[in-house]
Amino acid sequence: MVFLHRQYRLSMFVLFLTIECIISLQLLDLVVPSYVPLGTRAQLSCRWALGPADILYSVKWYKDGREFFRHVPRDLESFRKFQLPGVDVEVSDESGSNLTLTPAVPATEGRYRCEVSGEGPLFPTVSDHADLNVIVLPDYGPIITGFYPRYRLGERVRVTCTSGPSRPETTLAWYINGKPAPSSAITHFDEKYEDLQVTKMVLDFIVTEEYFRSNGFKVKCLATLPPIYWRSNEESAVREKKVYDKFIRIKEERGSKADRVLSKAIICNSLWQNVVIVSILCFKLC
Template sequence: MTMHGLTSQIESCSFWLDSTLPVYRIHLIALILLPVIFLFASLKAKLRGIRFENFEAVLKESEAILKDLTKIGLQHVFKDCGYALRLLEVRIPMHTIRNQSARLECHFDLEGEALYSVKWYKDGNEFYRFVPRDIPPVQLFPLPGVTVDTDNSNATQVTLQSVDLLASGKYRCEVSGEAPSFQTVSDHGDMLVVALPTEGPRISGGRPRYQIGDMVRINCTAGKSKPAAQLMWFINGEQADPKLIRGPYVIEDPRDELETAILGLEFEVRHQHFKKGDMKLKCLATIATVYWRSNEESVEGEKPQKAPVLESRETVPPSESRADRVQASGPCLSPAPSIFLLVTCFLLDLVSSRLTSISLDMTTR
């Protein structure tokens, strides 16, 4: 490394300056920076035990310092010149259904700089790199649960195909500009892979009819999923009071690591629980915004039975006629259950007496 080489390295800092600036201003910046860096390098070399006479070693130290300044410090000094890499947006889907594709997007504005690379990381591990000057520009790094669709991936997006549960995690996009700045910007987002239930929620333990004062004890069981479904109970369309809820309970299947959620409902039946004689019990199962299923049962209230009405009816033997009954009764000896029967008996007695009197008269004559 010669003095001319070090000066050239300093002049390369003018990359951030507008190209319309006069050339003398570029050299002026180089002349101002050179003695400062050289002095600092000399002090640093002396601390390391390097003699000042070893000019080559001091120049190397100056070059290292200048590179550090170029990458860390000067990029902030020259941002106002219009050369500042900006990360516009990183889009990571919050939830992705298992066995489907997921698209990760990274949008940036180079603002005059040249793109050096775009890198993608999952939980701190790099799995995708795009360097436009390389052939081919895409390089993949194996990572469990991550399979990149290279045909649908480029500098601004990465497509993951057939994601599984291992693909859940924190994804980060890192964009770097070309030399001499190597300015780097990054942002991240979390993605959760969801295994949906294969069946809707089931209600168990109920009866077809309930009376006032009965106890309702029922369970709602969601299908196996990952993560476990969130369950809610509704009574006649209104969410059940938390005091009536039992659970939730989550059971994990060790074979596939899927989870089953169970939520109980327990309460004493009251008049207000019946609407037009029916009571509707509904269970709702949800997973974020990707799953929404419910199950509802309608039960009847037992209607009170009316008390039986006792009726007194006279049984007429089939061998007797009405005339036989009248003659056999003679004077009305049977108890009269009503005024109507009393009047009837009186009339019958009167007619019977009259007929007897007529019969006697006829016999006398």
């Protein structure tokens, strides 16, 4: 009976310790950037909390299941780095919970996990993970080609927006006078450039009266790689008044004909004066 009582007390004590460790050790927050531009430094953060009776045993970081950094306070070498392609810790704080990696390369992409453990005998452990993607931003664009400064009513507009090579594919969108262009007027193209993607989008529509505002209209191309890249380019055109231009040309042509008639009249008048002078001289000599 005494043995059973002691066994019961021991079981309850172990259960109490287990519950206390589970409740006390908490992983509060894990920050891993979803997108990191190629060549920039990613910052990782793992925020945790220990209870009053807890002692930190270790903080470990993994990528795709492989450990690349650890902090064990009681070890002589409390901070250790492990070689892993594409991953190297450049800066760490004293707790090992905030890391700055060296400039990102394609191999930096992957799943990152932070694992925090308490001291024995139970070594309670909590962890969480998040994915990091390395992206390549376009080095130019968006560029609009095929657009003219003047358009007539009923004329066809066919313009192309091109964004530079990127990874993943850049998202393009067309706007006419600040409003999204109709999907029926848009054609999308992709081109491979090594391991990157060149994105093109054609806008094709007929100019109608609704597009002209203050004798003109605007088109805009927006290129995005959410949530870190937003670029746009805009072009504007004025309305070409065909009747007005024709009137100007007719006026200029009429002006040219009048000038020619006037020149002929001056020449004829000059010749007539010469004839009169010659006739007078002949009359006097005779």
